[in-house]
Structure formats: C-alpha cells, structure tokens
Amino acid sequence: MTTARLPRDLHPLAWWMWALGLAAAASMTTNPLVLLLVVAIASLVVALRHGDHPWARAFRLYLWLGLAIVVIRVVFRIVLGGADGTTVLLPLPEIPLPSWAAGIRVLGPVTSEAVLAGLYDGLRLAGIVIAVGAANALANPKRLLKSLPPALYEVGSALVVAVTVLPQIADSVRRVRAARQLRGEPASRWGRLRRLVVPVLEDALERSMRLAAGMDARGYGRAGTSTPQERRATGMLMLVGLIGICVGVYAVLDVTAPRVLAVPMLLVGCGLALAGFVTAGRRVQRSRYRAERWQFTEILVAGCGLVPALTFWAVGRADPLLLHPGVSDVPAVTLPVLLGLLVAALPAIATPPPAQLQVQPARSSAWTHGIGDAAERAPLRQGVR
Amino acid sequence: MIELRGLSFGYDDGDLVMRDIDLVLEDGEFVVVAGRTGVGKSTLLGTFNGLVPQFTGGTLTGDVLVDGESVIDLPPRERAHLVGYVGQDPDAGFVTDTVEEELAYGMEQLGLDAVTMRRRVEETLDLLGLVDLRDRDLSTLSGGQQQRVAIGSVLTMHPRLLVLDEPTSALDSTAAEDVLATLMRLAHDVGITVLIAEHRLERVIPFADRMCLIDGGGGLRVGPPEQMLRHSLVVPPIVALGRLAGWEPLPLSVREARRWVRTWDVELTTPLIPAMGGGRTVVEVRGVTVAHGRRVALQGVDLTLAAGEVTALMGRNGSGKSTLLWTLQGSRPRVGGSVAVDGVDPAAVAPAERRTHAGLVPQTAADLLYLETVAEECAAADEESRTPRGSCRTLLHELVPGIPDDRHPRDLSEGQRLALVLSIVLVAEPGVVLLDEPTRGLDYPGKAALARTLTRLAAEGRAVLVATHDVEFVAEVADRVVVLAEGEVVSSGPTAIVVSETPAFAPQVSKILGPGWLTVAQVAGAMS
Secondary structure (H helix, E strand, O other), rough: HHHOOOOOOOOOHHHHHHHHHHHHHHHOOOOOOHHHHHOOOOOOOHHHHHOOOOHHHHHHHHHHHHHHHHHHHHHHHHHHHOOOOOOOOEEOOOOOOOHHHHHOOEOOOOOOHHHHHHHHHHEEEEEHHHHHHHHOOOOOHHHHHOOOOOHHHHHHHHHHHHHHHHHHHHHHHHHHHHHHHHOOOOOOOOHHHHHHHHHHHHHHHHHHHHHHHHHHHHHOOOOOOOOOHHHHHHHHHHHHHHHHHHHHHHHHHHHHHHHHOOOHHHHHHHHHHHHHHHHHHHOOOOOOOOOOOOOOHHHHHHHHHHHHHHHHHHHHHOOOHHHHOOOOOOOOOOHHHHHHHHHHOOOHHHOOOOOOOOOOOHHHHOOOOOOOOHHHOOOOOOOOO | OEEEEEEEEEEEOEEEEEEEEEEEOOOOOEEEEOOOOOOHHHHHHHHOOOHHOOOOOOOOEEEEEEOEEEEOOOOHHHHHHOOOEOOOOOHHHOOOOOOHHHHHHHHHHHHHHHHHHHHHHHHHHHHOOHHHOOEHHHHHHHHHHHHHHHHHHHHHOOOOOEEEOOOOOOOHHHHHHHHHHHHHHHHHHHHEEEEOOOOOOOHHHHOOOEEEEOOOOOOEEEEHHHHHHOOOOOHHHHHHHHHHHHHOOOOHHHHOOOOHHHOOOOOOOOOOOOOOOOOEEEEEEEEEEEEEEEEEEEEEEEEEEEOEEEEEEOOOOOOOHHHHHHHHOOOOOOOEEEEEEEEEEEOOOOOOHHHEEEEEEEHHHHHHHOOOHHHHHHHHHHHOOOOOOOOOHHHHHHHOOOOOOOOOOHHHHHHHHHHHHHHOOOOOOOOOOEOOOOOOOHHHHHHHHHHHHHHHHHHOEEEEEEOOOOHHHHHHOOEEEEEEOOOOOEEEEEHHHHHHHHHHOHHHHHHOOOOOOOOOHHHHHHHO
C-alpha cells in the first residue's frame, strides 16, 4: 500500500467539484436511464467514501427528497394534466372550472405521455439534488467554508456559525415546547405564538451574544498590519471590480449592448476583483491549522466529476435526442455516455478511504442528548491519519 | 505580573459596581473571587480581558497593566494572547466541531505558523488529558470534558492569565474535581496565573493561594483564604464549622478539619436518623422504563414519594434524573411500568389536568417566562390555571417578598426568577413538586432561602422531589435521597445513611465528623 492509499480525508473542494460536475451532467439530460445511473453512481461513491461527520448521515434524506420530488412532479402532471398525448392510461373525468379559470385544467384523462414527462422532469431535478447531497456527505460543508481564501474568512465564519446555530435553535424550540405544558396555554392564538417565540428568541439572542463574546475573547477579528490607505485601496479594487463584472454580465446577455462592454469588461472586472482579493488576503494575519493539501488524488476526483458534464455537453450537441428522448420512444444509452458516467464512479475506488472511526460510537444517545455519560462510555475514537 | 490600578466601573444609570479597586496578581498564583450573587464577580473578571465594558456597556476608569504596560484600551481580541477567558457554559462558546480544531482556533486567529500550532495542540492534549478525545465531536463530550476543552482552547495561545467564571457550576462533583485539579496543575507546574469565580467555595478553597472578597459596596478585599473567610458572609460549611468550634487558623480542607477534630474536647452525640414514612403516599412509581430511541434512559425504576417529605434525586450527569422528573410529570412516554400521582396516571390525562397533579420546574426555568413584567406573568398564570386573580402574586410574595411588580423577569436575580417560576407552577396546586437542578447560580444565602421554601412546601402536605448535584444543599434540605446511575436506582433511603455510604455524595460535615452528621446547624444544636 503506497502512502496515496492510506486513509485520509480529501480536500473538501475536490468532492464539491466532483459533485457539481455530476449535478451539471444531470441537468443536461432527461433520459431516465442516464439519470438513474447518475443517482446510482452518487450513492455508490457515498456508500464507499463517506466520512463520519453528522452530515454524512443526511445522504439518505437527500435520497428521500429526490423520491419526493419525482412523486410530486408526476402527481402534478396528473392533477393539472396536460392535454398532450393520446395514450390514455386512466380516463378520469375533467373537473369543470368557472370561465375565469380558463387555461387551467384539473384532472382529465391521464395519458402515459404526461406521466412520463413528469417522471423524466422529476428525475432530472432529483438527480441534481442527490448529486449535491453526495457532496454534503463526502465533504463536511464546514470544512469547505474553512478553505475559503483569507479575504472571505469573515463571511465563512458567519456561515459556519449560522449552520451551527440551527440545531441549537431546534433544541431550544423543543425545550420551550416541553416547558409550555408546564403552565397552561394562553387563550388567544397570538398569546400562544408569543409563548413559543419569545423564549426561543431570547435564548438565541443570549447564545449569540455569548458566542460573540467568546470569539472576541479568543482573538477573532484581530486587526492585521494594514494601514488605512491599504484598506481603502482594497475596497476600491473590490468595488470597481464588482461593477465591471455586473456591466460585463449584462452586456454578455444583452446582444444589443456594445461588444466592447461584454467579454472585455467582464475580464477586467474579474481581474480587479481578484486583485482586491489578493490584497485583502495579504493583510489578514491568520493561519490555518492542518489545512488539507491539494494533491494528485484531489485533481483526479475533481476531473472525474467534470468528465460526464463534458461528455454530455458534447453528446448533447451531436445527438440531442439521446439525452432528451421523446416520451413515446424507448430511452437508450450509448457507449460514450456510459463511459463518461463510469469515469465519475472512479473515485469510489481510486481515492483513499476517509479517516474513520475504528469503532463507531453509540450514536443515538450521543447525538440526541448532548452531554451525558453515554458519550463518555462511547468507544474512544482513534484517528488513523 | 498583572495589575488592576484604581479601577472603577459603573453603568450609566446607576451606582458604581466596582469602586477604586487595586489588585496585583503574581505569576502562578491561584486566586479565588467570592461574593454574593450580583455583587460584580463577573464584572471584575471581564475587566481583565476587556469584555467589560466592550460587551456590557458602562464606564470603566483606572488602568489594567500587564507587565507594567497598559492594556485597558485594547479590545478583547487584541488581548487574547495575554488573557484566556473561560465562561460558565463551555458549549455556548465553541466555534468549531471537533476537539482538535477547537484547540487550534485561537492560534489561527493569532496567525501562528503551522508547526508551532501542531506542537502546542499536542502539548495541550497531553496536559489536559484530552488525547483520547482529539477527534471527538464537541457536542458528544460530557460537561467536564467540554470544560477541559474550553480551558485548553485558550491555553494554546499561551496566555499569562487564565480567567474562569464559575467553570464548575454545571458539573457534578467528580467532574468538578477533575477540572479544578487540572487548573491547579496549570498554576503550579506551568506557572499560569489562575483567577476563578465560584459560588461553591467548598470546591475551590483548598486550592486557593489568595482570595478576593467583593462586598456589596463595590470594594474588594484581598488576602489569604483563612483570613478572608473569618468574617465573610459567604462561607463553605467547613469554615462555618471551624468558626463555630473556634478553630484557629480556620481549616480549609477536610484533612485539616479532621486534625482539629482529633483534639476537640467537645462531646457530641450523633444525631438520630429521623423516622421515615408516616406521610400519605403521593407518588407511586413501579418498574418504570423509558427509552430514547434505542438507548434505555430509565430501567425498572421504583420510587415512592410521601407528603411532607423532600426527596433529593442524585447521580452523575446523564444518569436519567431529568428523564425521571419528566416521566413523573407525564409528558415523557414510558415503555413500561406505572406512575400514579394522587392515584392518577399523569400520562393518561390532558396537560391541563397534569399540572394539578405534578408541577415541574425545568432546568432552564426561564423557558416558562414570556411576558414583560412580573405582574403580567402572575396574571397570565392565574388565567391559565383558572385560579382567582392574584393567587399567583400572593404565592410569589410568600416565597420571596419584595419583588417589584413592574420588573422584567429577565432582570430578576436567579433566585427571584426561580421563585417566580415556582409560583407559576404552584398556582395549579400540584400534589408533587418536581425541581430540576434549581441551585444553579444560587449563592449560599440563595440556597438557604430555597431550602426553606422547599421545606415549607413539604410541610404544607406536598411531596417534593429535587434533582441536584449539590451535596451541601441535599444535606440541608432532603429527608430522603435516591441515587440514580445509568437509569437505575442504585441506592435510596434517609439522607444521613445514603450520603455517608458514598464519598462523592458526602457533605463536608459528614466527612469531618463521620456518618450521621449532615449540617453545621446540627452540630450547633448538639453543642448547645
């Protein structure tokens, strides 16, 4: 076993690039077979390479969410049935609507074409959602935020804190709801709402004040070594750069705008913003503890995610019907599409396994009840880094 | 050397909280700050790292010096490498997910290089005994472990002074000892100055080199603990006993006191254990089992509570105390067993009727409060429980007289807020009163007042069950003790017998004078 195969956590950005590539591929097709393959690949990679952080366990939720999306799409197609298609599966009567609702149809004959169109469409959305869910399971989103460039550190920290606060608020709501029945319910609806909201908000506010004080006391937001002039210069670079990007994007999308405002402006804007980032990052006096290194495997993973997106883009140009089959034809898969997708499955075996618990801790108790002796009894984690 | 020089602090609308304070802390000293609740202990601690006045408002005058250099104008973040601050609730201050990242966070802010950070993290893991926990998620740690991580997370910045605001208030006695032993090692071996505020002086006094006593007027007196405690208003039982017996110098540890006892010529007859029972059975619990998911929280618990008795429920964090209280209240579903309060199963009746059987004051009592003034809260409670107007206010006045009607519940002291919640619960006239960790944040006089309240509630014919870690409070108030471990009752019986069986639960007086003794008041009674 070479060092490259020893268990370690990959750079989170690599997994996110891989997953976004897969999601982009999914967005380019409505072919159900291809989309099912995308979901299968995402699930396979997650099954073999997920970490042990709480987010990893949320992947099942994404799968259920995908299923729900498909079901909802199909049900909508049936209820608000399109008139398209001739193959009637179920001759439902149409519900007559008043004249002002012209253009809206409720029920009516269910055709296989309508159901299939809903199914294909739903599958596409589900594929995108599941691909993003895979990224969540494979790389802790908090670690991703921590790898942001130094200039975005504050934004990243704010997001991390926001993510952390959510479960705390859920806990707070649960506690206050439990406490609610210890005294009676106020008679009015407004009173009942207030009864729940006021203690939860007070609790959240107090927590955030304590956290802010704690972070401040530990040096968060220490001034760097920059002078006011440097800070002003950075601000100007960022601002002008952003304006440039805005104008550029507008001109690119609006074909009537002068061409000199399009791509050149966009490039200049991006350049200025980048310069602003670099100078802002330079004045930040902060370091990263055990930052993940970007190694060959990371490049491989990111690349494997991009391959299906590029393949689908090429295939879509040459043979649009393959990726968007009509509802009356049998969908098919060709060799290039299959190969492109199989490359995306490569990380499941080509990457080192994640640094993992040798023994899984007792989950339910530790996760749902916070501090407690059950947590102490849980087998100690022996990191294998 | 860290120095406060002529420091005064006051809020813009009121009197001075601190008045012209001078204090010099030498390297490697262990200093305890004591005083009644609300005299400004936290304010004093906050001035060292700048949280006061940055996060509190108000005006601070005077000077704070580190090695002769003034730091009073620096915000907390610029003092992070000089002063490490650890609050009451470590969980609220965590920024990251895992132990290792949390230890590194402060150093990242200081911009230390990767090699130094790695070395210091490893050192700190060893120093605080956290090696086995390094990759653990912070939310899965026990309270004591979390507190040690919080201490470690400021230690990695190599501060000169470690400031701790009631670091053990949420911990059971074993975890608290663990944390305090760690702090003492830091002061003695590493040479870090430790400044600690604590209500439960019995826990910290044996470690202290010096003691700061804040009096009501904002002044500060500093001296060796045995000298300061001679006239202090807040004293641990051991010192109260020493004062009573006239031991000089005052004993500060159980060991010293035992030495005094050997030469003590006063004859004491061990108090009789009061006869049990007699009261009407209010609560009857048989074989109750409760599960959270797959984890068994309570396993076959039997319990009987009689009218007129105060029962203490003890056990380490997570042993099922809160679960048992909520099960008795009726809202936690049982897997098996039966609960009868006044002959009724509270789980089988509507919440409104439950309250007339079992009243519960939860751990965060403020969860029950949502209105702007004390008077509104009381009026709402009367309406909710359909009792005559003014009954709740009358109850509150009986428990704690003199709380102004127009005060916001958030502005009350811990003891007053507890009394308010207790009267809201009592207005439904429950047969059993359940309290979850009510002594948190109360000082000795506050606890004594609560003890009187509970004794009175029991005397009025109710059964009282109070879950607590505080052994001295148990010695003061409880007739019976039930000890839970891993969801099972491991011992139960009269207080004097149960607490003397287990050293971790024995109050100081019992450790000094032997089994049978519980409080200083008993000794005083036996002497006269």
